[in-house]
Amino acid sequence: MAEKITMSPDGTLNVPNDPIIPFIEGDGIGVDIWPAARLVMDAAAKKYGKNVAWKEVLAGEKAFKETGSWLPEETVSDFRDLLIGIKGPLTTPIGGGIRSLNVALRQILDLYVCLRPVRWFQGVPSPVLHPEKVDMVIFRENTEDVYAGYEFEEGSENAKKLLEFLREEFGWDIRRDSGVGVKPVSETGSKRLVRAAVEYAKARNRKSVTLVHKGNIMKYTEGAFRNWGYEVVRDEFSNIAVGWDDCGGDPGDKILVKDAIADITLQQVLTRPDEFDVIATLNLNGDYLSDALAAQVGGIGIAPGGNINYVTGHGIFEATHGTAPKYAGQDKVNPGSVLLSGVMMFEHLGWQEAADDIVKALEATIGDKIVTYDFARLMKGATEVKCSEFASAIVDRL
Numbered sequence: 410m411a412e413k414i415t416m417s418p419d420g421t422l423n424v425p426n427d428p429i430i431p432f433i434e435g436d437g438i439g440v441d442i443w444p445a446a447r448l449v450m451d452a453a454a455k456k457y458g459k460n461v462a463w464k465e466v467l468a469g470e471k472a473f474k475e476t477g478s479w480l481p482e483e484t485v486s487d488f489r490d491l492l493i494g495i496k497g498p499l500t501t502p503i504g505g506g507i508r509s510l511n512v513a514l515r516q517i518l519d520l521y522v523c524l525r526p527v528r529w530f531q532g533v534p535s536p537v538l539h540p541e542k543v544d545m546v547i548f549r550e551n552t553e554d555v556y557a558g559y560e561f562e563e564g565s566e567n568a569k570k571l572l573e574f575l576r577e578e579f580g581w582d583i584r585r586d587s588g589v590g591v592k593p594v595s596e597t598g599s600k601r602l603v604r605a606a607v608e609y610a611k612a613r614n615r616k617s618v619t620l621v622h623k624g625n626i627m628k629y630t631e632g633a634f635r636n637w638g639y640e641v642v643r644d645e646f647s648n649i650a651v652g653w654d655d656c657g658g659d660p661g662d663k664i665l666v667k668d669a670i671a672d673i674t675l676q677q678v679l680t681r682p683d684e685f686d687v688i689a690t691l692n693l694n695g696d697y698l699s700d701a702l703a704a705q706v707g708g709i710g711i712a713p714g715g716n717i718n719y720v721t722g723h724g725i726f727e728a729t730h731g732t733a734p735k736y737a738g739q740d741k742v743n744p745g746s747v748l749l750s751g752v753m754m755f756e757h758l759g760w761q762e763a764a765d766d767i768v769k770a771l772e773a774t775i776g777d778k779i780v781t782y783d784f785a786r787l788m789k790g791a792t793e794v795k796c797s798e799f800a801s802a803i804v805d806r807l
């Protein structure tokens with residue numbers, strides 16, 4: 410009988426063999442990638458006597474059509490109640506309209522870590538010579554920054570009021586025809602993110618954590634993020650980690666915590682990928698960095714992620730990419746990102762064997778040069794298959 414996942418007082422998850430897991434199909438290519446990924450997840454779970462009782466919850470266009478709400482309260486309460494879920498991508502209009510539902514879910518459930526591992530899988534085509542050197546794990550702060558959406562439209566009463574206040578109180582002469590956004594970065598938000606990154610590095614035997622920021626320019630937001638990061642290391646992790654300034658770059662057998670300015674980081678992750686391991690960064694930097702890094706290991710079709718609150722136990726796993734509207738409903742795109750997000754979810758639930766089997770079967774499929782269009786266009790002699798056929802080929806190799 411299907412049961413809920415719960416969390417023990419000591420913070421461990423209690424996962425039954427047949428957990429109820431809510432899912433959002435997603436807009437655009439959601440109709441293609443979700444069933445494909447689900448097929449593989451179900452087959453892998455079954456091998457180990459597990460059976461996910463999937464519960465569809467609505468959000469985005471499907472929710473609006475069926476209920477008149479973009480994010481029904483029932484969806485939020487199911488994610489809250491059932492702890493762990495997975496979602497397809499949701500569309501966010503540009504320059505107006507509804508605010509991001511993806512961001513809303515992260516904020517409502519306070520999923521403060523956006524965890525995006527970036528590694529190369531055997532056989533995946535890549536534009537760089539040594540994709541195997543890319544093995545980074547991004548910890549992106551997920552609730553603050555300009556990304557939080559505190560902004561006013563140019564010409565609105567609120568924008569005028571705020572600009573006037575800033576002029577009168579602080580003498581800030583900002584152009585009157587400006588839209589304005591606020592960039593909140595808190596000590597609480599920064600420290601819990603860096604804490605999670607260092608704990609992850611410790612648990613996975615990682616060598617370093619790099620704090621990526623633009624603190625030379627945005628001193629009291631991004632610069633403060635860096636300073637608070639080093640403070641956490643000094644105050645809470647001195648037995649296992651050390652900041653660059655405190656060890657002159659020689660951490661001994663401890664985890665080295667260093668920092669790098671965001672612009673040069675985007676060059677160095679490409680030219681010296683082996684110098685980066687775990688990366689902790691702010692919301693917008695993490696957004697840019699995750700798509701850029703995905704390119705080095707085969708692209709956004711194979712870029713998974715999870716939004717997690719390690720304290721409450723809530724998590725929603727989702728691909729890094731969006732709804733790719735031009736491909737919607739064509740059964741064409743790569744289901745790899747959402748499938749590997751499912752792999753992350755299985756690992757999070759302690760279903761390591763099923764997770765490992767999916768990765769092995771995915772690599773075997775790519776090794777046999779059976780791939781979707783995104784890989785096929787970069788490979789010689791590949792057999793291009795549909796999204797659903799790719800999933801079936803993975804199941805055949807489980």
Ligand SMILES: NC(=O)C1=CN([C@@H]2O[C@H](COP(=O)(O)OP(=O)(O)OC[C@H]3O[C@@H](n4cnc5c(N)ncnc54)[C@H](OP(=O)(O)O)[C@@H]3O)[C@@H](O)[C@H]2O)C=CC1
Pocket residue numbers: 438442497498499500501502511709710727728729730731732733734742743744745746783
């Ligand atoms: N978490 C979420 O739900 C996210 C939602 N979005 C939203 O998605 C919408 C579209 O955003 P957009 O900027 O176009 O970015 P997308 O990530 O949706 O698509 C951009 C391009 O990436 C490639 N791509 C995306 N997904 C896949 C896949 N599964 N397999 C292979 N290739 C893929 C395609 O490249 P090519 O053209 O080269 O084939 C596609 O045209 C926006 O509304 C945005 O806000 C964006 C990011 C995250």
Ligand SMILES: O=C(O)CCC(=O)C(=O)O
Pocket residue numbers: 499500501509510511512696729731
């Ligand atoms: O919410 C959106 O539409 C975009 C989000 C996004 O790009 C991301 O989280 O990586």
Ligand SMILES: [Mg+2]
Pocket residue numbers: 696697700729
């Ligand atoms: Mg993004």
